[in-house]
Amino acid sequence: MFAAFVDLGFGDAGKGKFVDAWVRRRGAHTVVRFNGGAQAGHNVVLPDGRHHTFSQWGAASFVPGVATVLAAPVVVHPGALLQEAQALIARGLTDPWQRLFIDGRCRVTTPFLQAAGRLRERARGAAAHGSCGVGFGETVALSLQQPALGLHWADLAQPARALARLRDQQAWLREAWPEPPDAAAQADWQALHEVALAERWLVQAHEAWRLAPARSADFMASQLARPGHVAFEGAQGVLLDEDHGFHPHTTWSRVTPTAAVDVLRDLGLTPRLHRYGIVRSYLTRHGTGPLPTVDPALDSLPEPHNPEDGWQGPFRRGHPDALLLRHAARACGALDGLLVGHLDAVPVGLRWCHAYRDAPALPQLAPEALTAWLQAAQPLYEPGLLSRDALLARLHEASGAALAGWSDGPTHRDVRWLDPGE
Incomplete structure (x- = not known):
């Protein structure tokens, strides 16, 4: 099965x-x-x-x-x-x-992609999308926009070639971020300029590949x-x-x-x-985005394994919807x-x-319009608990x-x- x-x-x-x-x-x-x-x-x-x-x-x-x-x-x-x-x-x-x-075709995130993803999220300010800060979205985006700069798990078998690609990736991202979006982003911005970071990271990455070689x-x-x-x-x-x-x-x-x-x-x-x-x-819901039934009264429910610090932001709770x-x-x-x-x-x-005010179902709207609508939606509840x-x-x-x-x-x-x- x-x-x-x-x-x-x-x-x-x-x-x-x-x-x-x-x-x-x-x-x-x-x-x-x-x-x-x-x-x-x-x-x-x-x-x-x-x-x-x-x-x-x-x-x-x-x-x-x-x-x-x-x-x-x-x-x-x-x-x-x-x-x-x-x-x-x-x-x-x-x-x-x-x-x-x-799988050898798996994409690999790097410290440069992690830094760029955090820079991008900081640059959004109050309009942040939500991020875990580990470079996942930035890695996928690079594979679509600049596939020649991406690394795959099988590439780590050849460290010299992987290093050349890493350096090209770092240079491209450095050009994309000529300055940090704010003072809090300084460390991530500096990672895009650190000369020896690619070599240090590749030693670690190759060790992981050695222990779990590409299949x-x-x-x-x-x-x-x-x-x-x-x-x-x-x-x-x-x-x-x-x-x-x-x-x-x-x-x-x-x-x-x-x-x-x-x-x-x-x-x-x-x-x-x-x-x-x-x-x-x-x-x-961890972090930003719509949660129409959010209720601070439910914050008493324990959550021992989902901390609120770090990139994801506050952990919110809502009634079933x-x-x-x-x-x-x-x-x-x-x-x-x-x-x-x-x-x-x-x-x-x-x-x-069971419904939102004046809406028994989600309306048919364009994606971001639906998000805005959900942010303002007012839940209607059945009587009783x-x-x-x-x-x-x-x-x-x-x-x-x-x-x-x-x-x-x-x-x-x-x-x-x-x-x-x-």
Whole structure:
């Protein structure tokens, strides 16, 4: 069985926990990361208390023998790979590198692209789009605008050629940013002028490549075609999707299961892909962008693994929203199941948004016009507070998907499955 797991919100719905639980339940052998990059943060807590925020390894890596595949759309951050491997080893994994397979066509982010992305976000000022500051969007943009300047994972096999391209990349970005947008951006601007940075970074990047050398498309296809089950772990959320999100507060990535289907087709594989949508009992959003049902009264809900410092900005919470859920579910096509997390939050006092004032559904508007409309939308709520059963019924109705499982705790043991086990 091949199954894709996507977040039907703005991210942080609990993909890590559900992927970990599904892999354990099915005995899956591989987790495929099919979009995004190192900005992903998928939390897994084990019953023994160990915790890790998975960024580039698959969220089921605590399960012995489970492999991670980084498919070609993924943007690889070599330095973050080295740091994450150290963290995993410290948490008891003895072989993280042996279980990591990276498609040689994966794009690679560099310190120059990371700096340029942060410069661009600072330059936007009050009109900031939202960023994790790790260069993902800038790397994708470069691959579209100046493909000859981009690096791919396979390029790291030839350090001399990679270094020449790095220097060209640095020079091009330096011309694009003749001065820093503000005083706070000085360090990033200086990175575009530091002569020795390319050589230092390449030593680190080549070490990561040595530990996880580039793999061919044929290798990837054979890994996924092994008998058994495969999980496709989506990054971010459908409401941030580059095609279906609310511009400009979107990612440079396709988040829906269609992106996973495209990875399979690229590898010459055509299995049936089961599609699971994941939601929290309430909405969340990290950073800027519309969240019509935001309610500071929900800030009492704990969030131990999503800090508010750094580039992403404040972590906001909102009541469940039928309109946004319908929008996300339609973008995914027919879902095979709905997975609901954080049901322990229901007693806090959640309400069901069934419409916005004068609008029972999202209007048909151009992308940025729709974003502006959402920023001003006023939610209308059903009377009273939601019980657990009422919430699950509303989520099923709005998504059009049968409830496949739910959880009210942080570990894989807290997941209750309702769909058949075979």
